[in-house]
Amino acid sequence: MKIDLFITCLNDALFPRTGVAMTRLLRRLGHEVRFNDAQTCCGQMHFNTGYQKEALGLIRKFVADFRDAEAVVAPSGSCVAFVRDLYPKAAEWAGDEELLREVRLIGERTWELSEFLIKVLGVEDVGASYPHRVTYHPTCHAARLLRVGDAPLRLLRNVRGLHLVELPAGDQCCGFGGTFSVKNPETSTAMLADKVHNVLSTGAEVCTAGDNSCLMHIGGGLARLQSGTGVVHLAEILASVETVNPAAVVEPARFSAEGLA
Template sequence: MRVALFVTCVNDLLYPGTGQATVRLLERLGVSVDFPAAQSCCGQPQFNTGYRHETEPLVRRMAAAFEGYDHVVTPSGSCAAMVRDNYPRIGARAQGEGRGGELARAGASLAARTYELTEFLVDVLGVTDVGAYFPHPVTYHPSCHGLRMLGLGDRPRRLLEAVEGLELRELPGADECCGFGGTFAVKNPDVSAAMGRDKTGNALSTGAGLLCGADNSCLMHLDGILRRTAAPMRTVHLAEVLASTREHPYAVPEAATGADTAAAAHIATESAGKIR
């Protein structure tokens, strides 16, 4: 079984630890992971902004970079959804315009072999207990792409529930968008920030010190709000939770202390006046 890591731009540039954690986790489970250096941006920012034709060269580049691999694994629901949902659509549109037959074939081939990390673990490897150790209270935010476009369902929760020592606390309004949405946050900053405040307020109400997710784009948005309000919570990618063991534990940030419900409610209320 030939497996490649699609690390994504956000992780490569801002959160390399997530990519490293993904490799450590998979290798611990007996999977040999390659990293094709020719991979690039999947084209999601361009496509979502309406630049379909400008996205096509990136589809070709990605398909060529991952050619020959049985499975392409990514720790990002949004980028997995871009490949799985939009690559076939981009190819079909190009083919319908009388060009791009090879683009349609390449995009469809890569889409069929691309898995978000939790899908790969549960559906391909058939595991939920990955041997992780994470003795901390955690609340989990399911991102929109993973929840709605990929249909990840309870896979992330099943993986978290099997982690030794982890206390999973229910997040109120878990299925609500965090407000990031890529360019949505740029075009609608006030609405985006308000949605983020609602999400972090709900997360703080659990008293957990860590807000976990499977998309660093969402976590970046939420972590910014938490830091600006000096909240006793930080974000952590699911891959880093699952990669943590007794021998190599995750280093929890000092600020991730958690809060009792009264203090959390106060912080959530105060944050509404600090983040515009």
């Protein structure tokens, strides 16, 4: 299958290792992976904060960038949920019937990584090895809008050497919520404190999730406590075939087409 990567702007700017991991994983499974370096933000933060008109240009660009893709796969339940759930609503708001038709079609071919592996490829064991104690945080958009269910857990349970421990109150939001954490810092921090407490109660070396936005928030809380517990995106665990340092710091660097070589 030909798979087009939708890296998302957050991963592109701050977490390039996740895109590289996705590429290695999907290629290891025998698929052709492509990266259109013309892609930009999907428009989620604009639309969600009241800039619906400005978001329309980004939505149209996304459609143009991925119109011919067989499958679009992203390491972000949040961004994929926006494409599937809010792109049609945005097109209806704009009264653009042609855009509505196109976003519905592209939404049917756009997937979050774990659901793509389980639901489309039918793969539960990706041949990964990650000998660490890990807990999983189900992110809000992936759980509530995409309904990925236990797909990430099924993948993690088949990783060699990985000891998966349940996260107490795992379905509770970590408090990030994009601009919510900026506009409501006190509430966001209180929610983060609960999440960090629950992560630490598991004794896990690593907290993983399918969205680096949430992991950035949780990881910041863990780091400020000097807890020694790291955060690692699900894609990096699934791409791993040897022992790695979960607390390794990755310098930000733009994900690029050259990175697929």
